Amino acid sequence: MTTITAAVVREPGGDFEFTQLELAPPQAHEVRVRLIAVGICHADVLSRDQVYPIALPAVLGHEGAGIVEAVGADVSNLQVGDHVVLGFNYCRQCRQCRLGFPGNCERTAEFNFSGTRPDGSTSLLENGSAVSSWYFGQSSFATHTNVSEHAAVRVPDHLPLSVLAPLGCGVMTGAGSVLNVLRPPAGSSIAVLGAGAVGMSALLAARLTGCTTIIAIDIVESRLELALELGATHAVNAAKSDPVSAVKAITGGRGVEHAVDAAGSPRLFRQMLDMLSIRGHGVLVGAPLPGDEISLDLNPSLGAGHRISFVLEGDGHPQEFIPDLVKLFEAKLLPLERLVTQYPFADLNKAVADALSGKSVKPVLVFP
Ligand SMILES: [Zn+2]
Ligand SMILES: [Zn+2]
Secondary structure, three states: OEEEEEEEEOOOOOOEEEEEEEEOOOOOOEEEEEEEEEEOOHHHHHHHOOOOOOOOOEEOOOOEEEEEEEEOOOOOOOOOOOEEEEOOOOOOOOHHHHHOOHHHOOOHHHHHOOOOOOOOOOOEEEOOEEOEOOHHHOOOOEOEEEEEHHHEEEOOOOOOHHHHHHHHOHHHHHHHHHHHHHOOOOOOEEEEEOOOHHHHHHHHHHHHOOOOEEEEEEOOHHHHHHHHHOOOOEEEEOOOOOHHHHHHHHOOOOOEEEEEEOOOOHHHHHHHHHOEEEEEEEEEOOOOOOOOOOOOOHHHHHHHOOEEEEOOHHHOOHHHHHHHHHHHHHOOOOOHHHOEEEEEHHHHHHHHHHHHHOOOOEEEEEOO
């Protein structure tokens, strides 16, 4: 057993509470990672609030990055000292995993949200009682965690883990929606609804693919300013003007050929549909709440040949896609450092508040 410091959620919506826990040694196919940094993603807040339920007490956190400190007996692809970014977990055996889409693993719930390993065992104990672990396969709001070797992606040692950490969820989700799903041709148009870390990553990817009309939509002025600095050609403040009319005006009445809903509310999803051009393709990547529904007049969307995709975790394979994104970062084509605001691990609750208010785009906690 290793004594670690973790941020524990004990009641729905309660603060993260720092406490000492016992971490079991890594199992045969696991590695123990000493966390250097961890991003905060919206799902952490939704699980804290039990909108996405997980048994409490629980350790959340799913954008960890750190250094391998111990390896299980059967680990073959990682060594002590390796720098790794942690992604979600997946079974590797089901049809979707075998087809290369682990984000849609048939056993996602067991491997990421059950609060235990898929076999029901736990690696975290507090005074002998189990604490939910393996959140997204990692539970990285902690100084150390055990993860499946398949959820850890090796990255070059010389790159800053505090900038790479959000690759494991938010950046992969946003960039993947564009690079893997929309694949916009150079010279085409795109709108991004919600300029948080996911939306901003989609925007950076759109710029990489050569989109020439890139419209950022948000209600926080500072985020829109950053979007313009990062390559958006237009910014629309949805608190001040109707985003559908604004997008139509910018595109000469046609609408956009591609759109990303990075927010995931029924109202914005409907706006995304309404701003698509003929043969426009929209993707939902933001996290809706259980029970969210929309009403829709199907006839015009059929007439226009609209396409809609629902995309989890960017629709790539983390072991290939994260290294590709790292190469783009290294080549200075994906300036992730512009999205990140660093906080000490101890300031987790403040960092969450800043993210919810829109003050920061991607808070990343760094460990002492
Ligand atoms: Zn699977
Ligand atoms: Zn996430």
